[in-house]
Every structure is written in C-alpha cells, then in structure tokens.
Amino acid sequence: MQSPVLVLNANTKRETGREAQLNNIMAGKTVASVIRTCLGPRSMLKMILDPMGGIVLTNDGNAILREIDVVHPAAKSIIELSRAQDENVGDGTTSVVILAGEMLAVAEPFLEKQIHPTVIIRGFFRALEDTTEFLDKFAAKLDPNSRADMLKVVRSCLTTKFVSRWGDLMCNLALDAVQTVSLEVNGRKEVDIKRYAKVEKIPGGEIEESCVLKGVMLNKDVTHAKMRRRIENPRIILLDCPLEYKKGESQTTFEITNDTDFTALLKQEEEYVQKICNDIIKFKPDLVITEKGVSDLAQHFFVKHNITAIRRVRMTDNNRIARVSGATIVNRTEEIQESDVGTECGLFEIKKLGDEYFTFLTECKSPKACTILLRGASKDVLNEIERNLADAMGVARNIVTDPRLVPGGGAIEMAVSQALVEKSKSIEGVEQYPYRAVASALEVIPRTLIQNCGASVIRLLTDLRAKHASAAQENRNWGIDGNKGVLVDMNTLGIWEPYAVKAQTFKTAIESACILLRVDDVVSGISKKKESQHGPQGGPPQGMEE
Incomplete structure (x- = not known):
C-alpha cells in the first residue's frame, strides 16, 4: 500500500511571479492544517499506513510528516522544517510547521495588495531580531543540578504525548540517560544521545519494567x-x-x-x-x-x-x-x-x-554511554514510547546545554506578540505592517491549543490578549491550560519549555517563510522527463494503460 499522497498543485509545468508565491503559501497552509490538531495535551492522533503495509499511530509532527508523500516543492520544504527541528533540538516539530504555515498565511494579504515580497521579508527579519531579543529578556534561569526542577520541565514536554500516563517513569528515564552520556569538553557540556543512548525495545512485560542500564x-x-x-x-x-x-x-586458484x-x-x-x-x-x-x-x-x-x-x-x-x-x-x-x-x-x-x-x-565505573530498555504490550506501543522518549531526551539535553526556560502553554508566544505590537508603533513606513503581522501569526499557537481542547477560541484569546496587554510583569506567564481550556499562570501549573526549543522554532519558521516568499518562479523538469518517456503527449505509449 502506498503512503498517503498530498497533491497540492496539479499544474507543475511552470508558475511565475504572484502565482508561484500564492501557490507556495497555499502549500504551506495545507501542510500546517494536516498536523494542526496534533498540538497540545488534547491533541488527536493520526493513523498512517506506511508503504510496507504497517500502521503508525502517533501525534508526533515529525513522524507524521515523514510518512506523507508530497508533490508540491514548497510543501516538501515545509516538511523538511520538522526534520531539521527534530535534528537540532528534538522537540517542537509540530509547532514549527504550524507557525511557518501561519507566517505564510499572514503574508498573503500583502501580496494581494501588490506590496513587494522584499518589503515583507525585511519586516519579517526585523521582527525575528526583536523576537530573539524579547525571548532573551523573558527567559528564566534554571539550576541544571536540581533534579526536581529538571524533571518538572521534562514532564511538561511529555504532557502532550501518549506516555503522559507514565510521566514520572519516562522523565526519570530521559534524565538518567542524558546525565549518563553528558561529557565536559573544553568547558562546554556535550551530550550525544543519538550515538550513545541506545533504545532497545522488547515486546512483553509491563511498561513499568523499563529502565536505564548504566552500560x-x-x-x-x-x-x-x-x-x-x-x-x-x-x-x-x-x-x-x-x-x-x-x-x-x-582470482585465487589452487592446484593440488x-x-x-x-x-x-x-x-x-x-x-x-x-x-x-x-x-x-x-x-x-x-x-x-x-x-x-x-x-x-x-x-x-x-x-x-x-x-x-x-x-x-x-x-x-x-x-x-x-x-x-x-x-x-x-x-x-x-x-x-x-x-x-x-x-x-x-x-x-x-x-x-x-x-x-x-x-x-x-555496573561500569564511569559509563559515558547507556541503553534504555523499554518493555511494553506491543510493537506499536513501544514505537510510540520510543518517539516520545526521544523528545523527552531532546528536552533534557537542551536544558543541560542551555539551562534557560520560557513559560509554555502559548504564554511566551502571546508575550512576544504583545511586545512586537508595542514595538511596531515606533516603526515608520510600510515595513510596520508585515512586522505587526508576525505578532498576529505568533498567536496561532495559543489559538490552536484552545481549539484542540474544545474551548471558546474568541473569548479565551481575547482574555489572554488583555492579560498580556497589561503592564504587570507576572502576567507574562499566563497561558492556556490545554487540558481544561482555561487561562492559568504557567508558573503555578509548572509548564515550562527550554529556551533553545522556542528560539529554534521562531527562527526556523520565520526564515523558511521568508525563503518561500522570495521564490517567484517554479519550473518543473518532470513534464519534459515524462514526455521523453511516454511520447509527445505525455501519455503512456500506445497499447499500454496507465
């Protein structure tokens, strides 16, 4: 059975100028809409039939997009974002695609008003610089030697995953594995979980029997x-x-x-x-x-x-x-x-x-590698646990290498969005509008969290905007409780995210949107190739059916 094909544009011969840009935006929005329901603790699962006939059940953005076969080149580039995010920081694969899709969506009205893409891109990059600056300002320091604090952060990453029922066990596994393989190299912490933290899945037994072997x-x-x-x-x-x-x-011959x-x-x-x-x-x-x-x-x-x-x-x-x-x-x-x-x-x-x-x-004296032994009922369950555990280890690694945190639950997105709106008032010229559009695009994360838990989007988003618009500094930590669909202080709820994940998410999403907006010509060599294979009409040779 073939993997699902997302056909985003049938006419791939040639697109130029405005048509190419609008088609790229449509492709980005379509890919983002596929995994929008996979964000947050009340996220839905996707069932994917892989080419070998197996079934993948997951809400991991990267695992879903990896299995989807896409025709449109812009959609392929958006899918690559989740892979890049996964390679770099190990988490935030769903957020980055949703945010990139929204960045392209907010650029569409400007293109329709005949504003040049270069002006939009300039506004976006200026907003990216200020976003990084605001993130630095809002980030809180964490003591990487405090195991309780580290576990809280890893736990908040796992609340949206399938393994949240065994949260404490998985958090301890992830943290033990990362602390085992971390090395001090030239004054910097180096954590290579890909090569030195191996996951071994053995079907059978209870999930509670899973453990980290210091060897x-x-x-x-x-x-x-x-x-x-x-x-x-x-x-x-x-x-x-x-x-x-x-x-x-x-060539060897023997003569006996x-x-x-x-x-x-x-x-x-x-x-x-x-x-x-x-x-x-x-x-x-x-x-x-x-x-x-x-x-x-x-x-x-x-x-x-x-x-x-x-x-x-x-x-x-x-x-x-x-x-x-x-x-x-x-x-x-x-x-x-x-x-x-x-x-x-x-x-x-x-x-x-x-x-x-x-x-x-x-029982090694100073093991710098480990094996995580996972037990579970079936292979599907074990595969999903492995994916979730990889995200948890990515989060733990990020905190070990850069111990800064930002509030989760859409709080940091809303705080940065409000800061950008305030800053946009001091910007002159047309650039102000794309700059402000980045602020409204960041609201897609809290909005999606509200949608996925079935609460009233307009009422909650307005309340959250009002909270962040007030000058009180503690209001910056207010976000969405993805389980109950109410506003809550993330400090009280204990939902924090690593600074590295958020910084990478914003950077990747805005930069990829800018790259796609700079495309003004899509030329395909596929039709020529088909023509040479099937004859001048592009159809199959006579006597053969497609």
Whole structure:
C-alpha cells in the first residue's frame, strides 16, 4: 500500500511571479492544517499506513510528516522544517510547521495588495531580531543540578504525548540517560544521545519494567556453548577484524597434485588462526568482542583458555562498549597493547528475555554511554514510547546545554506578540505592517491549543490578549491550560519549555517563510522527463494503460 499522497498543485509545468508565491503559501497552509490538531495535551492522533503495509499511530509532527508523500516543492520544504527541528533540538516539530504555515498565511494579504515580497521579508527579519531579543529578556534561569526542577520541565514536554500516563517513569528515564552520556569538553557540556543512548525495545512485560542500564545491552549470545555467560570485572578486548582465515579472492586458484597438499593448506590456515589467537591470549582477556566473524578453530583456542567471544557486533554498539569499558577498538591483533584492554566494566552476563538471549555489560565505573530498555504490550506501543522518549531526551539535553526556560502553554508566544505590537508603533513606513503581522501569526499557537481542547477560541484569546496587554510583569506567564481550556499562570501549573526549543522554532519558521516568499518562479523538469518517456503527449505509449 502506498503512503498517503498530498497533491497540492496539479499544474507543475511552470508558475511565475504572484502565482508561484500564492501557490507556495497555499502549500504551506495545507501542510500546517494536516498536523494542526496534533498540538497540545488534547491533541488527536493520526493513523498512517506506511508503504510496507504497517500502521503508525502517533501525534508526533515529525513522524507524521515523514510518512506523507508530497508533490508540491514548497510543501516538501515545509516538511523538511520538522526534520531539521527534530535534528537540532528534538522537540517542537509540530509547532514549527504550524507557525511557518501561519507566517505564510499572514503574508498573503500583502501580496494581494501588490506590496513587494522584499518589503515583507525585511519586516519579517526585523521582527525575528526583536523576537530573539524579547525571548532573551523573558527567559528564566534554571539550576541544571536540581533534579526536581529538571524533571518538572521534562514532564511538561511529555504532557502532550501518549506516555503522559507514565510521566514520572519516562522523565526519570530521559534524565538518567542524558546525565549518563553528558561529557565536559573544553568547558562546554556535550551530550550525544543519538550515538550513545541506545533504545532497545522488547515486546512483553509491563511498561513499568523499563529502565536505564548504566552500560550496554546487545541482542547477542556467546559463540560457543562452553564459554562463560557471567564474568565479574572482565578484561575486555574490542576488535574490528575477523578471527578467521582470510578467504581467497575470486582470482585465487589452487592446484593440488598429491594428498599432502590439502593437509598443508589446512595446516597453514590453522597456524594463521593460532597466531592471531595467541596475539589476544597473551593479554589474558576474559571477553573478546569483534565486529567480524570468529572461526570454529578460534573458538576452540578461546575455550581452552577460558575466554568468552562475541562476534558480528554492530560498529555503533562496539563504540558504546568502548565508552563504558575504557577499551580501545583495535584493527589488527598484532597491534593490541595493554592500554587497549578495558577494565572498567563491573559485570558481563547473558540473560534470556522472551525468546532471545541478550548480552549485558553493566555496573561500569564511569559509563559515558547507556541503553534504555523499554518493555511494553506491543510493537506499536513501544514505537510510540520510543518517539516520545526521544523528545523527552531532546528536552533534557537542551536544558543541560542551555539551562534557560520560557513559560509554555502559548504564554511566551502571546508575550512576544504583545511586545512586537508595542514595538511596531515606533516603526515608520510600510515595513510596520508585515512586522505587526508576525505578532498576529505568533498567536496561532495559543489559538490552536484552545481549539484542540474544545474551548471558546474568541473569548479565551481575547482574555489572554488583555492579560498580556497589561503592564504587570507576572502576567507574562499566563497561558492556556490545554487540558481544561482555561487561562492559568504557567508558573503555578509548572509548564515550562527550554529556551533553545522556542528560539529554534521562531527562527526556523520565520526564515523558511521568508525563503518561500522570495521564490517567484517554479519550473518543473518532470513534464519534459515524462514526455521523453511516454511520447509527445505525455501519455503512456500506445497499447499500454496507465
């Protein structure tokens, strides 16, 4: 079954000037409308049939847009925004697309009034500079060493997700994982959750059984039945080379003339395997892990010396084992040195979970990598938990690297919007109008939150605007309670968002809207390509049906 196709413009031959700009705006608005209902704690889920016939049930903006197949080039560019947002900060993928769609929507009336796109773009960029300035002013500092405060922020990110029922558990998992993999490099915190915080999903068991292992877990078993399956304080050697005789290339030919030649060949192979095994055995390791294969002969030598071997481990997993055990990955057995042997791992054991065997390397002295073990009823549930957990880890990482917060629930958008309206009064000329339009576009976030929880949009939005228009500083924290559909002080409710996520959202949305407004010509080479394939009319060759 094909993925859903969003056809936004059938006539793709050529669009110029105003037509191209209006079509791009329409494309942006259409993509934004697809995921508008996915914002906030009362958001709806989307059911997506993927090309392989599987079903994805999610309200994660990036996961939804990734599965949608789009024809219009501007729509493709808007979809890329959610991917860029996810790569950079890990959260806010829905907000950025909704905001970008609204930025394009507020630019439409100016184009219809024949205002030049350059003037609109200038107003938008000026508003972006001031937006960043106001965000800096409104941001509050957080103590990254206070676990309770950190958990509050991660919790507020998860309230809109499927896993909010197990919020405390998921928050602790995300925070533990991020704190495990964070490193101090040149005075800066560096957190690489993509490479060093691996999520392992095992169907079965309760969600409450999920945990963060301060070490590495692999879906591997030992290569030989007599090898040890539990070792305390193992000496570990990591290899990136095969422990077997090198196979001959395709050009290799052997000429065997008498019965001793074949024996000589086997002897040569045995001597080579024994040599590479002796290179390892002299360092007295307990555990040898390689990314390549281990021959039966090598296993025999290892069993004789009470060494456990694990083969064909992924390179990414090997890198994580190197981080937790203090070992160095070696490319040739002759190059192994004592300093390459890892001794920081406390326990190696193999356990059976469900129908499969898993290797655990845990109780490490100072693990800088971890594995998050997720249990759950089905694969669909586990996939959604993994997506939500990735967002939570992204938020935790942002706070660790930049511990500043802004109020959530649409409060910061409304506060910045009011500040821009005030500032716009001092701007002269036509630029003032697109500048003010950015202020009204920011209101789309609180408006969407109100719509999604079924409250009265006009009444609540007017009340919120009035709150923020007053000079009182504490009113800046007032936003929408997405569950009950009432105005509430976000400080009291404890809904905060990382500064990095909001700054990235505003920057990406406004800049992408400006880029699309600068497009005045869309030329497609697709029709030419089809013509050359199907004949001059663009239809299929005679005798064939489409």
